[in-house]
Amino acid sequence: MGMVPAPSHFHGSDAQFPQTILTIWLNPRRRRKLFKIIPFGIMWCAFSLLYVLLEYGLLGDATEYPSTKNPYDYHSALLVTPIAAFVIGTLLGVDWCPNSRRGSIAELPPQVKLER
Numbered sequence: 001m002g003m004v005p006a007p008s009h010f011h012g013s014d015a016q017f018p019q020t021i022l023t024i025w026l027n028p029r030r031r032r033k034l035f036k037i038i039p040f041g042i043m044w045c046a047f048s049l050l051y052v053l054l055e056y057g058l059l060g061d062a063t064e065y066p067s068t069k070n071p072y073d074y075h076s077a078l079l080v081t082p083i084a085a086f087v088i089g090t091l092l093g094v095d096w097c098p099n100s101r102r103g104s105i106a107e108l109p110p111q112v113k114l115e116r
Contacts, residue, residue, distance in 0.1 A: 037093035044089025045082045052081050 026034065056074050064071050 033097060036097040037090060040093030040096070041086040041090035044092075045086040048081045048085030049078075052077050 052074075055077070059065070059072060059074075062072060
């Protein structure tokens with residue numbers, strides 16, 4: 001007895017996908033690129049949030065950095081740092097993902113030999 005896959009509503013050429021903003025405004029190629037770019041922003045946001053929490057754990061309720069005496073506000077850092085990191089990560093994803101083959105050995109000219 002073989003396993004039979006469950007019937008799918010989206011199988012075949014007459015597939016009717018649910019209407020969302022992504023299906024209305026973005027064609028499949030742009031949607032695929034967007035879903036390749038967004039994880040960069042999410043990773044940067046997560047690591048920046050970890051950094052802010054670690055910094056708060058080290059500084060406690062201090063209002064300034066001990067060595068430089070620069071002001072420190074945990075609440076503004078908790079808001080601004082992850083947002084800025086998400087934007088920077090997304091911009092880096094835009095630079096990296098659409099040209100995902102850029103920098104690969106396959107694109108080197110044939111006269112370039114790599115030495116090991």
